[in-house]
Amino acid sequence: MDVVSPELINLLPDEIMDTEAIIAEEVPVSAAQPCDVAPVPMETDAPVTTVTAQNPQLCATLTPAPLRSGLPSQLTLVVSSASSLAGASVPAGSGLQKLSPGSFAISAANHQIILNKVAEATKTSGMGVSASTAQVIKQDGQKLLVTTIGKSGQPIMLQLPQKSVLGQASGDGKSPAPQYKVVTIGGRTELKPVMGSPGSPLPVSALQAQQLKTLQVGGGGGLPFSPARDLTVVSVASQTPNATQKSMGVPVNMALGQQILTVHQPAAVSPSKGVSNQSAAQSLKPVQTVTMGGSHFKTIIPLATQPNVQQIQVPGSRFTYVRLVTSTTANPTTLQAGGPTTSTMQTAKPMVVNTGTVRMSVPIAPAQTMKQMVPKSITTTTQVMTNAQTQQRLIMPATSLPQIQPNFTNLPPGTVLAPAPGTGNVGYAVVPAQYVAQLQQSSLVTMASSSGFHTPTGVQTQARLPVNGLSTAPDSSTRPRKPCNCTKSQCLKLYCDCFANGEFCNNCNCNNCFNNLEHETERLKAIKTCLDRNPGAFKPKIGKGKQGESDRRHSKGCNCKRSGCLKNYCECYEAKIMCSSICKCVGCKNFEESPERKTLMHLADAAEVRVQQQTAAKTKLSSQISDLLTRTTPISTSGGGRLPYTFVTKEVVEATCECLLDQARQTELSGQPQALAERLILEEFGHCLMRIISSAGKAKSDCINC
């Protein structure tokens, strides 16, 4: 049975697809909760191993089975709970949950174990609170997919709305559309019972604390995402129990570190991508829940081993979109796009990390660099965010996007979209790839929601070094940016360079800045306002020519009146391009043959050379001094307060002279008066002496110490 389509596979975290992991993995049942493995008659099509869990705590045991072959491997899986799993097919009190032989299959191709028809568990609902809530998979027709055990040991549960995949098989309308629950049992030694302790009267239901939200972001239905790619994502949101929510017990450990991923399963057998499958989307169960820890259950995300960065590559868009995920108290909601639901996303791996308070994904970098930047910083980030008190959110709600952004491709990177009405705190953030770099360099990620994700007051977290913006093309997505100094615009108008370039303010000097995730709503409104005024407001002003930079030109042209377009007031000059016919400038001197321009360029080049030479000379001098001091310092003569004289070697003198000559050249090139030139040279000489003395003194003290 081909349960998981290639599209889905692409969506799955690596752990799930790790065949080796499951093969090599030891039985993941926690030692603390030993499980009895007992053969139980089941309605299975193939002999399997049974996995039992001690009542009332659940545990699951997977007996490693060869999965490499294409044939369904035999596996025994017994999930049992004496109180909750005493289904009809399970001897009462035996504590065994039977899985019929036909109830599962192993899809070697997908490295998944498919447990079918665990509906019997629902019959046990009356046997106790635990049974009624979550200890078993109780939805009739549901199927449990036990995926491979991730190397990281992170259980991953996937919900596969089955109706869209296999629901056709049950098209008689009488039998409920089966659903697949994909559960990765990766606990290893971390595997712990999901249920409460035997003494606990109440089985702790993860559903009480969490819920899954299924979001479908489709393009064909008017959503701003790519029409070619639809994505269903699920947020796991903390919540209060909701009557509309269906609880599903997970007889495996879903403790710390779990990942929950819901993927809208497209027509698995359909070879075509992008085929509309709206009915499938509509068939999504609004809520799929997993019983875990307790009402206050929190999941600590072991990010070090997980691909936290989730990116969504939108065809036709130059941006990489990422999801910000936080918990939410919103009611269980299924957000669906109106358009096609076939998931063909190749690059995105929706992964919702669940915490009791905060969950997130990290803004993303270009796809090609994604994996490089994921690990460490994300870990730090998430640790911080786990402690936060507020909730972050998932990607953009399909229902609200059209209202917010008529043209998604015009969204500036960094756009944070407001939560959709009625969806609680679920929202989306579209973050530019550049911002990833900011995050990468920032030890603290402050993706704050309006409800209180804390950012150090008054401190932006931009990590990008303020490099002269002139050095790179302004339309470059990687252009370094100076910190802004906005005071009145709240950094929400195009006056603000950060905002205009779709970046969050970071390490800026702005006052009352709203260009951050703390002010998502305001920022969103501002973006919308700008786009209403000018749909291309966030498009690069300097368009690339057809044949490279030589054809770069300002998209609108400048309007300079007094600067002659030879100062940085002029956007053309600032971008190091010449004015073009579309410019409306007066007295323009920024054209190819302009002598003024040539002079300026010459001076600029000279200045650049000067800086380089100066830097090189200073570096050389310093290194030579250090080298000489380490080799020739006569300690015996360095007693008292006198410095050794031997450091004034030939090399030091030569390096000093180089510095002085460089200085002389620079003053000459810049046309400085002789008096000033002499002064600058003398000053440079003084600097050299200071460095020599300083290095000598340091070397002296070092030698004394040694």
Added chain:
DNA sequence: GAGTTTGAAACT
């Protein structure tokens, strides 16, 4: 660092 100049953005 304060003040001025400049031109894009925003506004009317």
Added chain:
DNA sequence: CAGTTTCAAACTC
């Protein structure tokens, strides 16, 4: 669309 105002960066002293 044009004129005016606002704004922040560039520039000067």
